[in-house]
Amino acid sequence: MIGELAYWMFYYVMKVPRVKKEKTGISDSLFLLSIVALVNILTVMMLIELAGWHGLTDLWNSFFDTVKWSRSNIFAWVYALILLIPLLWINWKLFYRPAKFREIRERCEKMGRMRRLIGQCFFWVFVVGSHVAFGISIKQKNPSNDKEYRERLEEIRELKSTLVRTGEKTKSKLVLLTDTINDTVEQ
Numbered sequence: 001m002i003g004e005l006a007y008w009m010f011y012y013v014m015k016v017p018r019v020k021k022e023k024t025g026i027s028d029s030l031f032l033l034s035i036v037a038l039v040n041i042l043t044v045m046m047l048i049e050l051a052g053w054h055g056l057t058d059l060w061n062s063f064f065d066t067v068k069w070s071r072s073n074i075f076a077w078v079y080a081l082i083l084l085i086p087l088l089w090i091n092w093k094l095f096y097r098p099a100k101f102r103e104i105r106e107r108c109e110k111m112g113r114m115r116r117l118i119g120q121c122f123f124w125v126f127v128v129g130s131h132v133a134f135g136i137s138i139k140q141k142n143p144s145n146d147k148e149y150r151e152r153l154e155e156i157r158e159l160k161s162t163l164v165r166t167g168e169k170t171k172s173k174l175v176l177l178t179d180t181i182n183d184t185v186e187q
Contacts, residue, residue: 003104004104004119004122005033005122005123006029006091006094006101008120008123009032009123010026010101010105012029013032026096026101030095033095034088036130037087037090037091038083038084038087039130040130040133042134043133043134043137046134046141049141050141
């Protein structure tokens with residue numbers, strides 16, 4: 001069943017108009033399937049951490065926290081590549097070697113219509129579910145203080161509505177608002 005994920009990833013990648021050659025489709029689907037696997041591993045790590053088993057995740061976090069994640073940080077890209085290379089190799093060995101992928105492809109193409117539909121549904125549930133679970137675990141790990149932001153938004157709305165009602169174009173209330181926001185940010 002897991003080999004079907006590789007086939008369906010290849011199947012949908014080949015439907016992209018820019019993908020003309022089969023080797024391009026195989027490499028793209030290999031990379032995308034590895035990213036989904038990485039997302040699943042990160043989700044499991046976060047769930048372990050949320051469960052309170054910090055002993056299992058301390059080594060991981062010591063490496064993870066040393067990187068300042070941004071698009072322009074070369075070290076972050078190298079670190080992400082180091083995490084992704086073992087998954088690329090494992091997926092290549094298990095699913096995308098030419099002989100193995102040919103076998104998976106033949107098996108999936110011989111399936112009946114209903115079985116193919118079930119396989120496609122399983123594929124999309126797996127891919128979308130992986131990313132949704134990752135987003136939920138991130139939200140649980142780093143809960144935002146929404147109350148503070150909502151209060152600030154209400155203050156801004158109140159100031160705008162009073163300015164619109166009175167027709168005043170004074171900056172004194174806006175200056176006071178930005179001063180209070182800056183004071184809370186500094187604290």
